[in-house]
Amino acid sequence: MLRFTRAFAALGLAALVTTGVAMSPDARAESWPTESECRSINDPSIEVKGWCTAINRRQGNCLGCHTIMVNPWPEGFPPGGNVAPPLVAMKQRFPDRDNLRARIYDATEFNKHSRMPPFGAHGILSDEQIDAIVAFLLTI
Numbered sequence: 183m184l185r186f187t188r189a190f191a192a193l194g195l196a197a198l199v200t201t202g203v204a205m206s207p208d209a210r211a212e213s214w215p216t217e218s219e220c221r222s223i224n225d226p227s228i229e230v231k232g233w234c235t236a237i238n239r240r241q242g243n244c245l246g247c248h249t250i251m252v253n254p255w256p257e258g259f260p261p262g263g264n265v266a267p268p269l270v271a272m273k274q275r276f277p278d279r280d281n282l283r284a285r286i287y288d289a290t291e292f293n294k295h296s297r298m299p300p301f302g303a304h305g306i307l308s309d310e311q312i313d314a315i316v317a318f319l320l321t322i
């Protein structure tokens with residue numbers, strides 16, 4: 183019995199190692215969770231927390247206006263809006279993290295007629311939630 187268990191454990195480990203190798207170097211080969219999947223994730227990373235806050239319709243609801251260019255797009259998940267520019271290549275376009283954060287904190291600082299809600303300045307999202315969104319955006 184014990185030998186059996188060991189053999190299975192070894193097999194499992196081998197499978198893990200193989201998939202791990204097959205998936206690298208793109209650690210993002212797995213898709214981001216959908217809004218309902220977000221609810222059942224225990225102890226998510228800050229990036230996953232940020233994605234979940236961004237797509238949650240009661241929180242960031244960024245998809246109400248923006249498309250978010252993650253690849254692959256979660257299956258069966260509705261696309262974002264076309265009101266605002268797509269959130270794409272954020273890492274390259276926002277080498278200055280504080281600048282990216284400031285745009286989410288209060289977009290009216292950059293365009294006084296912005297249609298984007300001042301998420302931080304109006305307390306729509308907490309500082310922690312905005313930091314998580316920034317961490318997520320800097321992965322794309």
Ligand code: HEC
Nearest residue numbers: 242243244246247265266267285286289293296297298299
């Ligand atoms: C009601 C619509 C709306 C919502 C909701 C919204 N945005 Fe925006 N966002 C805009 C518009 C419009 C712009 C274009 C710049 C402007 O007019 O201020 C923009 C610009 C941006 C920019 C600058 C983009 C660039 O390419 O220069 C970032 C970053 C951004 N939004 C992130 C977010 C995030 C993150 C969320 C969710 C927490 C969000 N937005 C929610 C409308 C929105």
